[in-house]
Amino acid sequence: MRVPMTEYLVIDLDTERWVCRVCAHDMGDAHDTYKAGALVYDRDPSEIHQPIIDPERYEYTFSPDPNYCRILEYYCPGCATQIEAEYLPPGHPPTIDMLIDVDALRAQWAERGLDAEQVFTYGPGEDAQKYTAELKAAGLVR
Amino acid sequence: MTIMDNRPSTLTPQEQQWVDDFMDETTLFLGPDPEIMRSHSIAERSAHEELAIAAGVDRLQIERIRKRIAGALDEGYEMCEAQGAAPGAKWGDLTTAIYTAAGDVSYLSCHGVIAFSAILHHPIRYIMKYWKDEPTVGIHEGDGFIHNDARYGNVHNTDQSMIMPIMREGQIIAWVAATIHEGENGACEPGGMPSGSETPFDDGLRMSPFKIVERGELRRDLLTFLQHSVRDPKLQLADLKVKITAVRKIMERVDKVIDEVGVDTFVAALRTTVEDVDLEVRRRIKELPDGTYRMDQFMDSTLKENILIKFACKVTVKGDHMTVDLRGTGPEILNRAINSPLCSVKSMMMQAILAFWWPDLPRSTSAMSCIEIISDEGTWADASYDAPMGQSLQASFRGFSAMQALYSRMSFSTPHKYSNVVANWFNQINTFLWGGITQHGDSVGNLCADLNGMPGGAKPFRDGEDAVSPLFCAMADTAEQEVMEEEVPFMQLVSKRLVRDNMGFGKFTGGMGYEMIVASEGTPQWGFMTVTSGAKFSSIYGMYGGYGCGTYPLSMVKGTNVYEHVRQDPSKFDLSIEKVMNERPFEDGRYSTYHMGLQFDIAKDGELYMISQGAGGGYGDPLERDPHAVVRDAELGRVSQKVAQDIFAVVYDPETFRLDVAGTERARAAARAARLERGTPFAQFCEQFVTPEPPKDLLYYGSWGSETSDITATVFTIDGPERVVAPLEELPIVMVPDRREVKIAQLEARIHELESKHGDVAHRKA
Numbered sequence: 016m017r018v019p020m021t022e023y024l025v026i027d028l029d030t031e032r033w034v035c036r037v038c039a040h041d042m043g044d045a046h047d048t049y050k051a052g053a054l055v056y057d058r059d060p061s062e063i064h065q066p067i068i069d070p071e072r073y074e075y076t077f078s079p080d081p082n083y084c085r086i087l088e089y090y091c092p093g094c095a096t097q098i099e100a101e102y103l104p105p106g107h108p109p110t111i112d113m114l115i116d117v118d119a120l121r122a123q124w125a126e127r128g129l130d131a132e133q134v135f136t137y138g139p140g141e142d143a144q145k146y147t148a149e150l151k152a153a154g155l156v157r
Numbered sequence: 158m159t160i161m162d163n164r165p166s167t168l169t170p171q172e173q174q175w176v177d178d179f180m181d182e183t184t185l186f187l188g189p190d191p192e193i194m195r196s197h198s199i200a201e202r203s204a205h206e207e208l209a210i211a212a213g214v215d216r217l218q219i220e221r222i223r224k225r226i227a228g229a230l231d232e233g234y235e236m237c238e239a240q241g242a243a244p245g246a247k248w249g250d251l252t253t254a255i256y257t258a259a260g261d262v263s264y265l266s267c268h269g270v271i272a273f274s275a276i277l278h279h280p281i282r283y284i285m286k287y288w289k290d291e292p293t294v295g296i297h298e299g300d301g302f303i304h305n306d307a308r309y310g311n312v313h314n315t316d317q318s319m320i321m322p323i324m325r326e327g328q329i330i331a332w333v334a335a336t337i338h339e340g341e342n343g344a345c346e347p348g349g350m351p352s353g354s355e356t357p358f359d360d361g362l363r364m365s366p367f368k369i370v371e372r373g374e375l376r377r378d379l380l381t382f383l384q385h386s387v388r389d390p391k392l393q394l395a396d397l398k399v400k401i402t403a404v405r406k407i408m409e410r411v412d413k414v415i416d417e418v419g420v421d422t423f424v425a426a427l428r429t430t431v432e433d434v435d436l437e438v439r440r441r442i443k444e445l446p447d448g449t450y451r452m453d454q455f456m457d458s459t460l461k462e463n464i465l466i467k468f469a470c471k472v473t474v475k476g477d478h479m480t481v482d483l484r485g486t487g488p489e490i491l492n493r494a495i496n497s498p499l500c501s502v503k504s505m506m507m508q509a510i511l512a513f514w515w516p517d518l519p520r521s522t523s524a525m526s527c528i529e530i531i532s533d534e535g536t537w538a539d540a541s542y543d544a545p546m547g548q549s550l551q552a553s554f555r556g557f558s559a560m561q562a563l564y565s566r567m568s569f570s571t572p573h574k575y576s577n578v579v580a581n582w583f584n585q586i587n588t589f590l591w592g593g594i595t596q597h598g599d600s601v602g603n604l605c606a607d608l609n610g611m612p613g614g615a616k617p618f619r620d621g622e623d624a625v626s627p628l629f630c631a632m633a634d635t636a637e638q639e640v641m642e643e644e645v646p647f648m649q650l651v652s653k654r655l656v657r658d659n660m661g662f663g664k665f666t667g668g669m670g671y672e673m674i675v676a677s678e679g680t681p682q683w684g685f686m687t688v689t690s691g692a693k694f695s696s697i698y699g700m701y702g703g704y705g706c707g708t709y710p711l712s713m714v715k716g717t718n719v720y721e722h723v724r725q726d727p728s729k730f731d732l733s734i735e736k737v738m739n740e741r742p743f744e745d746g747r748y749s750t751y752h753m754g755l756q757f758d759i760a761k762d763g764e765l766y767m768i769s770q771g772a773g774g775g776y777g778d779p780l781e782r783d784p785h786a787v788v789r790d791a792e793l794g795r796v797s798q799k800v801a802q803d804i805f806a807v808v809y810d811p812e813t814f815r816l817d818v819a820g821t822e823r824a825r826a827a828a829r830a831a832r833l834e835r836g837t838p839f840a841q842f843c844e845q846f847v848t849p850e851p852p853k854d855l856l857y858y859g860s861w862g863s864e865t866s867d868i869t870a871t872v873f874t875i876d877g878p879e880r881v882v883a884p885l886e887e888l889p890i891v892m893v894p895d896r897r898e899v900k901i902a903q904l905e906a907r908i909h910e911l912e913s914k915h916g917d918v919a920h921r922k923a
Contacts, residue, residue, distance in 0.1 A: 018570050020446075022617060022701035022777055054836025057846055063804065064695065064707030065658065068738040068750070075710030075750040077659070077769075080693040082852065083457055083465055086704070090836045095829035097702035097778040102455070102695050104465055104855065106848030108862035109839075110453045113566055116475075119447035120570075129572060137617045138574035146618030 016124060018131040020115065023091065023098040024049050025132070028121050036155060040093025048111045053089040053098060055109075060084050060102070081105075187365075189308045189542065193282045197275055197503050199431055199526045200259035200282075205330070209425035222414055222426040223519070226255055226264050229410035233403040234266040237335055240402070242395035244641075245315075245338030248606045249633040253407060254520075255427065256281055256332040263331075263427040265520035268632045272312050273336055274520040275507030279310020279500060280366040281320060281332055289329075294368060298324045301370030301401060303383075305342065306363045307498050308542060312505075312629075313549045314360050315342055315349030319400035321370070323408060325420050331427055333407050335400040340603035343387040344547055346757040347592025347602025352460035352688040353756035354494040354547030361547075362386055370401060388592060388602040435523035441515060442527075443477040444571050450474075450563045451863060453485075454555045457694035457708075459493040460548055460754030462896045465694065465851070466495075467859025468538055468552065470559035474567060481506070481560075483532040487858030488870055488885060489540040492892045495690075496540035497549035499532055502556035506530075508629050509560035513582075514568070515575045533885050537858075548688050554584040557628055558697060561614075565700060580614035580621065580667060580700035580774035582628040585689040585753070587709060587770050589675055592757065593683035596646045605673070606636035610653070612668030612773040615661065615703060620786075621668035621773035623655060646680035647760075649673055650719070651732050656769050658797055662804045663703025663775025664782050669795065670706075670770025672734050678720055678762045685758055685766050687711055692752035696771065703775030704804075710750045711768055712738050717746035718763030734767045779804050780828055784821045788814055850880070858891070 017025040023036050026045045033042035033049040043052030059081045066076035079102075087109060089099040101109060124131055137143040168176065202210070233253040237246050245251065252269035254262050260281030262274040284302055288294040302320040307313050318336040322329045342349040344361030354360050362383070369379045380397065384390035415423045454468040469485030489496045507525050511518060518524055532539040538552040558581055565578050592602030610624035627633050638652045651674035661667025677683040690696060691708055698705035712734050722743050723730045729742055741748055746765075753768065760766065787807040790796045792814040801807045806828040808820035837845070851857035856871045856878070867882045872889050881888060912919060 018446075020570055021566065022569075051839050053839055054833065055839055055842040055846075056832070056835050056837070057842075060695070063662065063704055065800065065803075067656065067658065067735050068710070068712065072748075073710070073712075073738065073750040075692045075708070075712075075752060077656075077707050077710065079695050079708045080457075083463070083855070084455075084694040084708075087842075087846075088832070088836075089702075090832045092833070092836070092838075095832040095836075097780065097832070099702055100699050100704050102698045102705055103453075104455055104694075104857065105852055106846065107453075107851070108847045108864070109843065110451050110863065112451050114449045116447035119475075123446060127572065131570060131572070134572040135570075136572075136574060138577035140577060142618055143577050143616075 016131055018120060018124060019135050020113070021098070023096055026115060026117065026120065028117070028124065031117050035091045035093055035096065037096045038091060038094035040091055042091065045115060045117045048114060050089060050109060050111070052092070054092050056088045056090070058086040058088050060086050187287050190283060190286065193279055193286065194310065194498070194500060197500070197522070197525055197530065199261045199435060199523045200257070202428065203258060205258070205424055206428040209421040210428060212421060212425070214425055214429055218418065218422065219426045219429050222418060222423065223264060223430060225414050226411065227267060229407045230255065230264060230266040231268065232410070233335060233407040234268050236403040236406060237337055237399055240399045241337055242392045242399070243337055243339045244603050244606060244636070245340055246396065246399070248609055248636050249630055250338035251336060253335045253403060254333070255407070255411065256334065257427050257431060258329045258331060260285065260332065261431050261522040263430045263521055270312070270508075270630045271511045271520050272504040272508040272629055274511060274522055275525055276310050276312055276500060276504040277318060277320070277334055277336065278522050280304045280318065283309055284320070284366050288366070288368070296322055296329060297372055298322070299370070299373035300368055301404070302366045303369040303397070304364050304366040306365055307501050307546055307549060309365050310500050312501055312553070313350065314344070314362065314546065315340055317364070317396070319397065319404055320366070321404050321408065323411060325415070330420055330424055331411070333404050333411065335403045337396055337400060339392065339396055341387050341389040341392060341601070346590070346686055347388055348590035348604045348686070350550070350590065350688055351547035352494050352686060352754045354545040355492040357543060357545050359547060360545055369397070375401065388600050391599070430519050431521050431523045434518055434521040435526055437518065438515075438524055439477040439527055441575070442474060442479045444573070445474045445567045446570055447475050450566050452559045452563050453863070454558060455694050456495070456551060456555065456690045456696070457692065458690035458752050458754050459490055459495055459893055460551070460688060460690065461493060461756070462893060463693055463752055464856040464858060464893070466537060468555035468559065469860060469863070470563065471863070472563050472567065478529070480529040480531060483530070483536070483538055484866065485860035485863060486532070486536040486538045488868055488888050488891050489535055489537050489544045490858070490891050490893055491544055494545050494547035495549070495551040496537045496544040496546050497552035498546060499534070499539040501549050501553040502538045503530060505553040505557040505629070506560045509557045509564065512631060513561050513576055513579065514564050517575055535885055550586060551690060554628065558584045562698070562700065577616050579616050580661065580663070580703055580776045581697040581705065582614050583611040583670065583697055583706060583771035583773055584628055585691050585696050585709070585771055586627070587670070587687070587689050587753065587768055589673065589766065589768070590686045590688060591645065591647065591684065594681050595644065596679055601645070605641065606634065607673055607770065609633040610635045610671060610770050612670045612771060614700070614773040615663055615665035615667045615776035617665065617776055620666045621661070623669040624653065624671050624770055625668060646683055647675050647677035649675050650730070650765070654733060655795065656734070657794055658800050659707060659769060660772045660795070661697070661699050661704050661706055661775035662779045662800070663699055664777025664779065665703070665775065666782070667699070667703070667706065667773030667775045670772050672767065672769040674732055674734070674765055674767045676719055676763050676765050677760045683760050685755070685760055687753050687755040687768060689753040691771065697774050699775040701776060702778040704779070705774050706772035709753055709769050709771060711753050711755055711766070712748070712750050713767065714743055714746040714748055714765040715761075716764070717743045718761070719743060719765055720763040734769065737765065737767065780806055780825050784816050784818070788816045850882070
């Protein structure tokens, strides 16, 4: 069974691997961080949050200062989907944001007796249900 | 010298009793009680509650009692909102609540600031422990206690509470309280949230809980003392009366309930709600996957100078137990306003829990009671008694953001969700605080309601809402600027105009924020200030490939009267930060930018102060955004063509705004190929990117990575700045030098350099 863990990642309980939800690329050991299976790029934040006032004349411009802030972009090596964007000081070790107890996850779903993808939703509300249904129709979640 | 050896290592019970008696009789000062202040857990059942519940609980009756209490609290809330003098009250920044005898919130008004459900048990526990049996104080029917100091349990010092007991036959059976964000509190700067406080004594009123209403009468002597201590004595009086009236109205209605159902049933109803929520929270935690979830946030300012200080948060879920570990967070800075007591940080965690995790739960202290929180005192998120806390929201709002963002990860897989998955809400109060003499001759100090215009985070299926509501109060209003202008001597020359490209980019974009341009006129004295961070490092991040917000400058045009320019040439009344700063239409003006910590700055007539609200976090990969949505945003002026191309890889005709479908497909394919080209496998990336310590010139505070228990900090010694790495408890006190002295030293060094370069000899006496 595959359990949706983020917008772009599932944990395959059978193989105990992280898997890309878009292209089914293997993203590594589910006991470890999914980041280990990603490609990473150190982005100058001013390329994303572009200056609104003239950077030649002003110190503060609506753009983050690249000497304070970097954006680490994580891509799926299979389909190049950007699965995370992490804001860090230059040189700071990336944060391991999720470490899942896979055995407990398996036991949790066994107890539920449900298919995790089948019952997946984004929460209450008509618009959430509608969008989830569209995703399921597109085959992105079962 | 007499050396005593063979000293007994422990005291006998009798000796301990003597020591305790001695200490009780000779207590010098009843400061905040760590036993009360470190605990956010609900009290044990009291004997009365035990008996009342043992007598049998009729669930339907309890539900009816809850509903009637909720109605009473909402009525009290509306009274405060309608009658309150404080701007905060008018816009909904307040709450009313009912508490058990021990001080646990059983129910909070449906509107208002939910964070208070994790905070006011502290002052009530203090009152019960220290004043109930104190012969000079005591608690009687009709009494009312006032309180504001966060060191005794509050969101921050600008909020003032009126806390009154419900008593039957001399026994306290419950409490009712109203709390309002009053603003002005006599701090070193107007408005109650000074960014410039450098000692706790700059933070304004330091009200430990004390009795100001005695058996129904407001004590004029104490009231006068409070009025004398603040800039706005009328406000202090008016809102005290408003809170007293609202609390009494709530108590009137609660009295009727008690008369109908009896004291025991009423007490059982309050306690049952608390216990129900506690049980339900444990059940909901159990639904989450076991694991650890971590988020590091970095704040870029002390509000006086740029630094980088970490807010670390690791959540561990195991079964029905959740632990929140804040270790690794940067140290308190003992002469800056950004520090927060732990209780305030917890209150904002509660805000995330009850507004964004489980909004269907009754707002009770028990919603966080079973969650273990680990933190070492002495960090900026768990500040000691001696730290200034004027702008404690800087730390406490990071507590909110950590919990909001991490819950998405924790709950994503769960089959039943209680709220939608949502990216980060904006978390800064980007607004103007102001003070001075009004056009009516009144002395005032307060703030603009624009702080309530925080943009919302994107959801997985829709864009975040623009400037929708503050993270701490879903129903708060941004107010009518024209109403404000009748009371204060400044205009918002630009009010609520969205700033192009100011959104969290993503498959679904975070809500946008608006700009504000103000200038005063016709006042003998007026000034503005700003109290936020995020001008160099984005203050919120995106979710699952979406980006966070940008950064936000304070821009100013000084030395010119813009009103005069506009009167002479009305065509110049076409303002935006982008236009004013890039085109410089006022020739005689001085144009400058700063970070968002502006201490109270005297504003001459017509000088411009310009800031922008932030943006909500984006959700998902921007390359997955519907291209038509990007073109629609471009046509509306929400995004520039450059952003449409660079971030979303969408190609369109800028004249007709027709989407180039094939061109967009090609651009997106190229963008994806470029990612694969430039991306590096994680392990290899870390080898290249990670450094053993922060960049040399960066004033960094906090753990460097999460694998260490040491804190990195720059301390300022007689020989200048020095970086130290040590466990928190071994760090020297961190105090930052006066930035003006630093600047003078830099300028003097430059003068010496130029003098020696040009052989210019100047004789200066020391």
